Amino acid sequence: MIEFNLDRGSGVSTYLQLVHQVKQALRLGTLRPGDQLPTAREVVESLAINPNTVLKAYRELEREGLVEGRPGMGTFVRQGIAGATLAEHTRLRRGLEAWVREARAAGLDQEDLRALFAVVLSDAAKEGVA
Amino acid sequence: MRPAMEATGLGVRYRRTWVLRDCSLSVPAGRVAALVGPNGAGKTTLMHAAVGLLKPALGSVRVAGEVAFVAQDKPLYESFTVAQMLAFGRRMNTRWDAAVAADRLAGLGIALERKVSGLSGGQRAQVAVTLALASRPDLLVLDEPLANLDPLARHDVMRSIMAEVAGRELTVLLSSHVVSDLEETCDWLVVLNGGRLQVSGDIEELLDGHLVLTGPDGVPAAGTRVVSASRTGRQVSMLVRGAPPLDPRWRARRPGLEELVMGYLRSPESAVLPHLAGVDA
Numbered sequence: 001m002i003e004f005n006l007d008r009g010s011g012v013s014t015y016l017q018l019v020h021q022v023k024q025a026l027r028l029g030t031l032r033p034g035d036q037l038p039t040a041r042e043v044v045e046s047l048a049i050n051p052n053t054v055l056k057a058y059r060e061l062e063r064e065g066l067v068e069g070r071p072g073m074g075t076f077v078r079q080g081i082a083g084a085t086l087a088e089h090t091r092l093r094r095g096l097e098a099w100v101r102e103a104r105a106a107g108l109d110q111e112d113l114r115a116l117f118a119v120v121l122s123d124a125a126k127e128g129v130a
Numbered sequence: 131m132r133p134a135m136e137a138t139g140l141g142v143r144y145r146r147t148w149v150l151r152d153c154s155l156s157v158p159a160g161r162v163a164a165l166v167g168p169n170g171a172g173k174t175t176l177m178h179a180a181v182g183l184l185k186p187a188l189g190s191v192r193v194a195g196e197v198a199f200v201a202q203d204k205p206l207y208e209s210f211t212v213a214q215m216l217a218f219g220r221r222m223n224t225r226w227d228a229a230v231a232a233d234r235l236a237g238l239g240i241a242l243e244r245k246v247s248g249l250s251g252g253q254r255a256q257v258a259v260t261l262a263l264a265s266r267p268d269l270l271v272l273d274e275p276l277a278n279l280d281p282l283a284r285h286d287v288m289r290s291i292m293a294e295v296a297g298r299e300l301t302v303l304l305s306s307h308v309v310s311d312l313e314e315t316c317d318w319l320v321v322l323n324g325g326r327l328q329v330s331g332d333i334e335e336l337l338d339g340h341l342v343l344t345g346p347d348g349v350p351a352a353g354t355r356v357v358s359a360s361r362t363g364r365q366v367s368m369l370v371r372g373a374p375p376l377d378p379r380w381r382a383r384r385p386g387l388e389e390l391v392m393g394y395l396r397s398p399e400s401a402v403l404p405h406l407a408g409v410d411a
Binding site: 008014039046047048049050052053054 | 162286289293295297313315316
């Protein structure tokens with residue numbers, strides 16, 4: 001089961017935050033095919049948001065083929081998001097942690113790290129296109 | 131879909147003063163509608179007309195099905211226990227679902243033997259809303275349900291109202307002068323200002339249809355209609371309707387709900403109202 005939380009100051013619309021959190025859980029393997037998403041009532045009872053917002057997020061996930069609504073039963077995960085397996089995930093995370101320690105030792109602060117990571121990421125994306 | 135509430139040419143007068151005039155709006159069923167506006171805008175008057183507590187001088191207001199109303203002062207008898215309040219509610223209403231009331235209060239952890247006078251502000255609000263919901267209304271009208279509540283109690287009251295909306299076909303019309311309380315919970319917006327209707331519509335559509343533009347003062351923003359503008363030095367910041375201007379000196383972004391409301395309240399002559407015939411869910 002996934003528990004949603006909201007960043008009310010983020011400027012990202014609430015329904016998108018819900019969509020992103022489900023996708024993130026699918027990537028991390030905390031949500032797997034067959035798992036049930038909380039009902040709209042359960043979500044609004046914990047977050048105090050409009051139920052239509054939850055339904056909109058679930059419709060979007062359904063449109064992307066990630067979940068399916070089963071009438072009278074609820075919304076279930078149809079498929080995970082193809083990506084690194086959990087084992088690879090752990091290995092990559094270790095590598096990244098080592099890189100962060102190294103960068104810290106070299107005197108980079110949090111913001112430098114983020115900037116550097118964002119630049120490398122966007123360069124990689126450009127190369128991927130080219 | 132049939133609207134849950136529809137006002138046509140509504141006008142209300144106290145003695146010789148019009149407190150509400152030429153008010154035509156419609157709230158689709160299943161929505162949570164926010165009624166906002168400054169003090170004295172006519173919010174309570176519109177609600178009283180909707181629930182039949184006053185007769186309009188002009189026009190009409192129609193509600194589909196049963197309506198329940200919680201007044202701003204949350205009228206409960208101080209010397210009663212919660213159980214006695216429920217018994218009172220049962221006698222005052224033709225439709226009454228005792229199980230709904232009992233389940234709801236149990237879920238909220240409010241014991242039936244407690245005295246009303248000993249309840250916190252949040253618990254009083256919850257009891258008042260419970261009494262309203264036990265009559266199984268199709269439309270729940272709440273006048274400032276969050277006034278005088280601390281942030282935690284506001285969150286709890288909204289949570290429980292949202293759960294009711296998720297659980298069955300229920301339309302809610304609630305007034306507040308604190309827009310930030312409504313941002314996540316409401317999906318329909320009604321703005322009243324000085325007794326006149328300024329805005330009525332779906333919140334997502336309204337936000338998508340407006341932009342906040344910032345840029346140098348004096349540069350025309352072609353293709354947009356200005357709702358309101360504020361100037362600081364040579365810079366101007368405007369709430370507009372329409373597509374972003376092509377001129378690169380303008381920076382455009384989507385407004386927040388509070389910005390949208392404030393933009394309209396600042397210029398009472400602006401309005402965004404639907405063609406009533408075209409209103410649907």
